[in-house]
Amino acid sequence: MCSIGEMARDSGLSVSALRFYDRGGVLIPAWVDPVSGYRWYGSAQLEEAQLLARLRRAGMPLVDIRLVLAGWSSADTDLVQKLLQAHLHRLELGLSDARSEFSTLRALLERRENPMTSLRTAAVRLAVSGPELAAALDTVRFAASTDPELPMLGGVLFDIEGDGLHVVATDRYRMAVARTGITGYGGIRLQVIVPVPLADAMRALLSGKEPVQFAVDGDRVTLETGDRQTAGQCLDHDFPDYRRLVRLPAGRRALVDVSAFQEAVKTGPVRASEARKPDGVSFDLSVLRVTADGTVTICEDGDNDENDVAVNREFLLQSLAAGARDQLILEFGAPTAPLAIRRRDTEDTFSMLMPVRLEN
Template sequence: MRSIGEMARDSGLSVSALRFYDGAGVLVPAWVDPVSGYRWYGPQQLEEARLLARLRRAGMPLPDIRLVLAGWSSADTDLVRKLLQAHLRRLELGLSDARSEFSTVRALLEHRGNSMTSLHTAAAVRLTVSAPGLAAALDAVRFAASTDPELPMLGGVLFDIEGEALHVVATDRYRMAVAQAGTTGHGGPRVQVIVPVPLADAMRALLSGEESVQLAVDGDRVTLETGDRQAAGQCLDHDFPDYRRLVHLPAGRRVLVDVPAFQAAVETGPVRAGEVRKPDDVSCDLSVLKVTADGAVTVCEDGDDDQHCVAVNREFLLHALAAGARDQLILEFGAPTAPLAIHRPDTEDTFSMLMPVRLEN
């Protein structure tokens, strides 16, 4: 007999997933302790659990998995083969439909690309920025920059200059951070450039004083000057997503948290297994959060299946809390499928968002 922890370790399914499959009647433990409620699995169930994990990774729906496991245990190979073939046909049809839709989208994209101007501007722009303000803005967003080589347009920090404001933005799809620094000297049209991460880091290294610095954009080249030092280089020749559309979320429940205490709770609290994340192909640890009745944010214990819980990548959450650079931050909870927003109490111009992660079932 294997305990649920041993079963999770040997099968590749998480403890929470095993509990879910027990409740769904898909993989029921051989014995449950009537006093403690602890689950125990028989030797033959390890093979079934490994099969279940493979079928779920292949996207087979639970009703079909239930029949496959029933056929597997009864040696009904004909039933199992037919179910596998039927699911494979569904996947192939789905892939064919997806290819057709993607072909249409690519054609629309080509047409749209030909009718739109590039993100970069050929006009020369020069403005003055507070060194501490720009440093704080870069610190607030740097953690969210992408390292995925397949998405080079996200491998930098967007500098969005409009009026007297400079917004800096970074995203890797799973998280996004936005910050603002005040400027003077620019009264022209909106200008956007993507500063490569190494150049953004070089700029940040120059921002050690309290003085103002000069930021210049000339075509595809951006320069930061402070005193007799400068950091300069070419911008990325890509378009950045329209972040303004991405940050418009329905209002949620806002909770003020004490950051040091909450960080400690996240670091030491329970975690669950999440989906495999590209590009490194490793699963992530999830912190499952919910707002309690007394208005506090808690890290849910394994097995807490409250429908209002929100699961986020624990590492990303800790990075966002550190980047918030405040002893208190506001966590805004919308629907479990909506991003978790993290705001500073003293400004709405600097915030980050974490995409929720589907719990492994």
């Protein structure tokens, strides 16, 4: 047995912290003197106290720390690993949020110091791999909107930050994101919406392997490769904050062979949707289910399960084709959460399909 002072010294936790964790039922002493109320700890508790100190320094909530300690004492390493990974994921999202906010704050400070300078008055020029940009545009093009009432979605977002370029397209029912590296730019985060016709013209230029130059000058964007060029005005709208939309909790993942799965979707059963496209036309649904062995099946009509996910079949086939891989990962959350279609080799390129509610 060791005293609370000795435990504090050896674990890195203060005496007041140990008292707090005792009252909270997180780390309970092995014995408490009924007369003096003095706390004593068993030698085996030192490891738990040191673990508790590390988790608190990492910012883990107490509710999760209790579970980690329970898993640690029972040698449930799978539980501990999942909890640690989930907390690390939360920290990474928080860091991404902080980077985005600080990037915006720097831009606001720059504008305050130079009131005559807007975010897009200074010319920006950067280099990007032609094949990589072509692949990125191919990945997201299918998700661009054609709804005239949503002009902000009638283009492809070019989101430039650090050494990366994200291209994004969405029509609210599906969204696709792809990332490629860039060089020659180290400024603040910059976003421009390239109209779909101009994005298609850019894609048509990207037939070679040479790097290309992408430039933003005010409200004008230009893509150059060799002696060829295409240019036009970007859309004067604000694009939705796609980063918030893609933060899905980890779900059930299933690896599918794309060719076989496409055939299963094309020939499998469909259900008619009660909802309709913006043009008023109804569409077919594919209802997906993940079996215990990780296989994705297309469900028959009337064969309902609360975990089934129904999606627009046409959108699903387009997303599988845009993934451009022999194998893709389908990630299922709740039936009301988007279906994510990811590549195995990167987390930065993926598409998402909004589910369609099934009528009972």
